[in-house]
Amino acid sequence: MLEENTHMCFCPLEGVIDVISKKWALLIVNVIGNYERLRFNKLMQELGYISPKTLSDTLKELQKEGLVKKDTFAEIPPRVEYSLTKDGVELRKAIIPLLKWAATRTNVKKKKCDPACREIPAHRVRLAAPSEKDTMPQTCPKAILKQ
Amino acid sequence: MLEENTHMCFCPLEGVIDVISKKWALLIVNVIGNYERLRFNKLMQELGYISPKTLSDTLKELQKEGLVKKDTFAEIPPRVEYSLTKDGVELRKAIIPLLKWAATRTNVKKKKCDPACREIPAHRVRLAAPSEKDTMPQTCPKAILKQ
DNA sequence: CAGCATCCACATAGATACTG
DNA sequence: CAGTATCTATGTGGATGCTG
Numbered sequence: 001m002l003e004e005n006t007h008m009c010f011c012p013l014e015g016v017i018d019v020i021s022k023k024w025a026l027l028i029v030n031v032i033g034n035y036e037r038l039r040f041n042k043l044m045q046e047l048g049y050i051s052p053k054t055l056s057d058t059l060k061e062l063q064k065e066g067l068v069k070k071d072t073f074a075e076i077p078p079r080v081e082y083s084l085t086k087d088g089v090e091l092r093k094a095i096i097p098l099l100k101w102a103a104t105r106t107n108v109k110k111k112k113c114d115p116a117c118r119e120i121p122a123h124r125v126r127l128a129a130p131s132e133k134d135t136m137p138q139t140c141p142k143a144i145l146k147q
Numbered sequence: 148m149l150e151e152n153t154h155m156c157f158c159p160l161e162g163v164i165d166v167i168s169k170k171w172a173l174l175i176v177n178v179i180g181n182y183e184r185l186r187f188n189k190l191m192q193e194l195g196y197i198s199p200k201t202l203s204d205t206l207k208e209l210q211k212e213g214l215v216k217k218d219t220f221a222e223i224p225p226r227v228e229y230s231l232t233k234d235g236v237e238l239r240k241a242i243i244p245l246l247k248w249a250a251t252r253t254n255v256k257k258k259k260c261d262p263a264c265r266e267i268p269a270h271r272v273r274l275a276a277p278s279e280k281d282t283m284p285q286t287c288p289k290a291i292l293k294q
Numbered sequence: 295c296a297g298c299a300t301c302c303a304c305a306t307a308g309a310t311a312c313t314g
Numbered sequence: 315c316a317g318t319a320t321c322t323a324t325g326t327g328g329a330t331g332c333t334g
Contacts, residue, residue, distance in 0.1 A: 019247075021168035023307070040316050051308055056317060067251075076316045087252045094248035098167075101241035105213075105234045140298085170327070187296050198328050203297060224295045225334085 019065050024050055024058050026095060029067060029084065033092040034126040037081045046121045067091060166212050171197055171205050173242060175213060176231065181273040184228045193268045214238060217226040 010020060018023055024047065031046045032038050059082065062068035065089035073079040084092065084097070152286050166172055173196065178193045185193070191202060206229065209215035214235035220226040231239065 004223050017169070017170070018175070021170070023168070026164070049308095051310090052317060053309090053319090054307055056329095057306085075315095078317090080316060090252065091245075094244040097241040097244050098238075101237050105237065166329095196328095199297065200299090200329090203326055204326085221297095222295095225297090227296060 003115065019061055019067070020091075022058055024054060025062065028055075028058055029060065029088055029092050030095075031121065032068065032082055032084050033089065034121075034124070037083045039081055041080065047112065062088070158210045166208055166214070167238075169205055169208065171201060172209065175202075175205055175209065176235055176239050177242075178268065179215065179229055179231050180236065181271070182270075186229070187227055190229065208236070 027047060028043070031043065035046075040052075040055070044050060044052065047055065055074075059068060059070070063070055065070070065087075066085055069083050069085050069088075070085070122141045174194060175190070178190065182189075182193075186201070187199075187263060194202065206215060206217070210217055212234075213232055215229050216232050216235075218228045218230070218267065220228070
C-alpha cells in the first residue's frame with residue numbers, strides 16, 4: 001500500500017484543496033459527522049453565525065465533491081437531511097491529526113478555546129461513534145483548554 | 148493526553164485555517180520539508196508557476212504563524228534560506244493522512260497525477276528524513292499513479 | 295539574488311430581503 | 315423549512331516592472 005512508499009504525491013490533494021480551504025467546509029464536515037444526519041436550520045445553529053447563502057453554497061460544493069449526501073423528503077413543511085458519504089467520513093478522520101497538531105502546537109498566537117468559541121457546537125469533535133445516549137460535551141475538554 | 152478524550156475541539160484550528168487554506172501554503176511547507184533548507188528562487192522553481200509576490204506573501208504569513216523560519220546571510224549577492232520550525236515540521240506530518248485520503252478516495256473528479264503535475268517537484272512528498280544521498284523521485288510513485 | 299510596488303481580475307463570504 | 319436573489323466588502327493570486 002501507500003505506507004510502503006517513502007514518497008507521496010500532492011497531486012490528488014490539489015483537486016480538493018479548493019474545497020477544504022473554504023472557510024466553513026471542514027467545520028461542516030465535522031458537525032455532520034458528529035450527528036450523522038442534520039437538517040439545514042440545525043446546521044446553521046450548530047455552526048454559529050453562518051449565513052444561509054454561505055451554508056447553501058458550501059453544501060453544494062461538498063456534494064459536488066462527493067463528501068456530503070442530501071436527502072429530500074416530500075413533506076410539508078419540507079424536510080431535508082444532510083449526511084456524510086463514505087469519502088466524507090474518511091475525510092473527517094483524516095483531519096484529526098491536523099486538529100491535534102493545532103491543539104498542541106507551541107506558537108499559537110491567535111484564537112484558542114474561549115467562552116465564545118465553546119458555545120459553538122460545531123467546534124467540538126465527537127471521536128467516538130454517535131449513539132442515542134451519547135451527548136456532546138457542553139465545553140471543550142479540559143485537556144485542550146489547558147493548552 | 149488528547150487520545151484519552153472522546154471529544155476534541157476545533158477552536159485551535161480556527162487560527163490556522165486561514166493560513167493552511169491559502170492556495171500555496173501546504174505545498175510550501177511540504178517542499179521546504181523535503182529539502183530542509185531552501186532559497187527563494189529555488190523555492191519558486193520547485194513550486195512551478197508561483198509569482199514572487201505570492202511566494203513572498205505566503206512566506207511572510209507562514210513566518211507570522213511560526214511555521215517557517217528565515218535566515219538571512221549578509222553576503223553579496225544576498226543569500227536567504229527558509230526552513231521549517233518545529234511546528235512546521237509537525238504540521239507537515241499532520242497533513243500526511245489528508246494526503247493519503249486524497250490519494251485513495253473514490254469519487255475523485257478533478258486532477259490526479261498527470262504529466263504536467265509530475266513535473267512539479269513540490270507535489271512530491273518525501274516521507275523519510277532527507278539525507279545527502281537521497282534523491283527525489285522524478286515521477287509520482289506508481290502506487291498513486293495507478294489510482 | 296531576493297524581493298517590493300502597483301494595478302488588476304476574480305472568488306468568497308456576509309447582510310438583507312424574499313419565496314416555494 | 316429550506317433555501318434563493320441581490321448587492322457589497324474583502325481577500326487572494328497573477329502580471330509587470332523596478333530595486334538594494
